[in-house]
Amino acid sequence: MIKPGIPQGTRDFTSAVVLKRLYILNTIRRHFEVTGYEPLETPAMELLETLTGKYGDEGDQLIFKILNNGLSDAANIEKAQAGFQKILEGKNSEDITSRALRYDLTIPFARYVAMNRGTLHFPFKRYQMQPVWRADRPQKGRYREFTQCDADVVGSNSLWNEVELVHLYRNTFDTLGLKDAEITLNNRKLLAALALKCGAASMLTSITIAIDKLDKIGIDKVMESLKESGLTSEQVQTIHTYLSISGSNREKINQISNLLQGIHEAEKGIEELEFILNRVPDHYVHLDFKLARGLDYYTGTIYEVKAPQTVKMGSIGGGGRYDNLTGLFGVEGISGVGISFGVDRIYDVMDTLNLFPNDLNTNLKVLFFNMGDEESVHAFEICTAVQQSGIPSMLFPDSVKLDKQFKYAQKRNIPYIVIVGSEEVIHKKVVIKHLNTGNQYTLNANELISHLQNQIK
RNA sequence: GUAGCCAUAGCUCAGCUGGUUAGAGUAUCAGAUUGUGAUUCUGAGGGUCGUGGGUUCGAGCCCCAUUGGCUACCCCA
Numbered sequence: 001m002i003k004p005g006i007p008q009g010t011r012d013f014t015s016a017v018v019l020k021r022l023y024i025l026n027t028i029r030r031h032f033e034v035t036g037y038e039p040l041e042t043p044a045m046e047l048l049e050t051l052t053g054k055y056g057d058e059g060d061q062l063i064f065k066i067l068n069n070g071l072s073d074a075a076n077i078e079k080a081q082a083g084f085q086k087i088l089e090g091k092n093s094e095d096i097t098s099r100a101l102r103y104d105l106t107i108p109f110a111r112y113v114a115m116n117r118g119t120l121h122f123p124f125k126r127y128q129m130q131p132v133w134r135a136d137r138p139q140k141g142r143y144r145e146f147t148q149c150d151a152d153v154v155g156s157n158s159l160w161n162e163v164e165l166v167h168l169y170r171n172t173f174d175t176l177g178l179k180d181a182e183i184t185l186n187n188r189k190l191l192a193a194l195a196l197k198c199g200a201a202s203m204l205t206s207i208t209i210a211i212d213k214l215d216k217i218g219i220d221k222v223m224e225s226l227k228e229s230g231l232t233s234e235q236v237q238t239i240h241t242y243l244s245i246s247g248s249n250r251e252k253i254n255q256i257s258n259l260l261q262g263i264h265e266a267e268k269g270i271e272e273l274e275f276i277l278n279r280v281p282d283h284y285v286h287l288d289f290k291l292a293r294g295l296d297y298y299t300g301t302i303y304e305v306k307a308p309q310t311v312k313m314g315s316i317g318g319g320g321r322y323d324n325l326t327g328l329f330g331v332e333g334i335s336g337v338g339i340s341f342g343v344d345r346i347y348d349v350m351d352t353l354n355l356f357p358n359d360l361n362t363n364l365k366v367l368f369f370n371m372g373d374e375e376s377v378h379a380f381e382i383c384t385a386v387q388q389s390g391i392p393s394m395l396f397p398d399s400v401k402l403d404k405q406f407k408y409a410q411k412r413n414i415p416y417i418v419i420v421g422s423e424e425v426i427h428k429k430v431v432i433k434h435l436n437t438g439n440q441y442t443l444n445a446n447e448l449i450s451h452l453q454n455q456i457k
Numbered sequence: 458g459u460a461g462c463c464a465u466a467g468c469u470c471a472g473c474u475g476g477u478u479a480g481a482g483u484a485u486c487a488g489a490u491u492g493u494g495a496u497u498c499u500g501a502g503g504g505u506c507g508u509g510g511g512u513u514c515g516a517g518c519c520c521c522a523u524u525g526g527c528u529a530c531c532c533c534a
Contacts, residue, residue, distance in 0.1 A: 008525075058532055061458080104534090132534085137458085139528060146534065216530095293533095305534095315534060342534030371492075406494030421492060435494070 009144025019360045021347060025129055028149045028341055031172040032127035035164065037151045040126040042108040048100045052092060054107050056296050062134045065097040101133035105150040106338060113154050114329035122155025141313050141345050152338030159275040162301045165339045166280045169305060177355040180308035181316065183284060186291035188298050189269030193260050194242055198235040208292040211243060219243060245289055249277055252287045272300060299323040303339055307349045316345045365456060366393035367409045371421040379420035382445055389449045391456060409435060
């Protein structure tokens with residue numbers, strides 16, 4: 001016998017949890033579809049080479065790799081040993097792993113677009129809701145298997161796409177009751193311009209990493225670490241000014257324009273942000289020039305959604321524009337922009353804030369008691385008719401004490417039980433009992449469905 | 458990858474400075490109750506105390522290792 005268990009960071013979902021998850025998923029799907037996105041699904045695993053190098057060094061470490069089959073075949077042993085040696089040196093080896101679980105939905109989508117560019121109609125708007133896997137250390141709000149819901153548009157440079165995605169985010173979170181979820185906006189071009197202004201375009205990564213830590217370690221330490229990385233005090237001062245930008249969205253735009261004026265890259269970024277700001281209600285988004293986001297491939301607008309501050313959860317969604325993702329797969333010139341919803345974190349946030357509707361927990365509406373083999377023939381027949389009318393119902397499969405059947409109904413939160421016993425069979429009646437109120441009624445068998453329909457609605 | 462806390466019945470947890478046969482609540486099963494639940498009463502089953510070593514006359518308790526869970530860092534949804 002083995003001890004039953006599941007891999008670290010994965011979970012079983014009970015029926016009550018699944019129902020709540022479906023509520024989230026269905027809400028998101030509805031908003032995706034009404035906004036013109038069409039569904040796509042891609043395999044759980046991709047070729048390893050499709051994924052590596054797309055998420056930064058940290059990201060590469062977190063990709064779940066799949067061991068090749070047939071490694072022990074005598075014919076492959078030499079290759080396998082050589083391959084394993086490479087693995088020990090920290091490199092990948094096709095001879096050991098050539099496939100991996102998907103890390104997000106964006107790269108598989110880019111791969112799909114590159115593969116099928118001839119058959120797609122651009123702008124191509126797709127949505128995708130599937131699990132992804134990361135070999136991260138599990139902790140609060142962090143799982144090794146979790147579900148993302150992505151909406152992306154490729155083949156269009158228009159900033160109207162960005163505008164639409166802001167509305168999509170806002171509308172979806174509002175529907176879910178997360179009105180306090182904060183949509184934050186920035187543009188990678190501003191970060192690039194800042195690096196340029198500091199005369200250190202090559203420092204872009206270390207600058208963004210440093211300013212990303214502002215909230216955690218404070219301004220002084222950020223300044224310190226920047227000096228250590230070799231920037232002059234004048235350059236550090238520029239970054240200080242950049243980080244000190246505050247006020248309304250409008251005021252922030254003015255300040256950044258002053259700071260970075262004359263730099264083409266910055267003017268472009270500001271123009272893009274203004275395009276969006278002019279077309280969405282002001283309270284929909286917060287500008288935050290500190291927002292960097294880890295994924296390497298973003299080039300323009302970047303989005304991040306923060307959970308309401310009362311819940312310590314951090315980011316529940318993110319996205320951005322990537323100008324040349326398909327270029328990695330040999331297809332140049334297709335720009336895309338997309339956003340992602342983190343279903344599992346949204347679930348955790350909604351659960352702690354008690355935002356799920358109450359009527360999600362019950363699926364089954366009617367339990368037909370099993371009163372014996374003869375009686376069950378009739379009960380099953382009526383039960384089938386009830387099912388066909390669309391009301392979830394079932395016959396208790398075993399002929400056991402009523403006590404037990406009642407307890408089963410109670411455990412599963414079934415609101416109605418129906419008794420078809422010998423008496424009822426003779427008179428073509430049924431007894432229905434409303435467990436919530438304790439009331440019970442004797443009906444003609446053919447009245448049952450309309451009675452239930454009136455009750456349930 | 459680094460650090461801290463935790464691990465006892467299906468579940469939630471007690472278990473004293475190390476000391477007989479490890480407890481409770483709840484859940485499960487059976488009975489009081491062969492056509493009417495949630496209450497009550499009675500009884501039963503269920504634990505190699507995460508795993509492996511060590512210290513000790515004696516370990517659930519102390520030490521080491523290991524696995525898993527949670528939390529934080531890194532990073533992220």
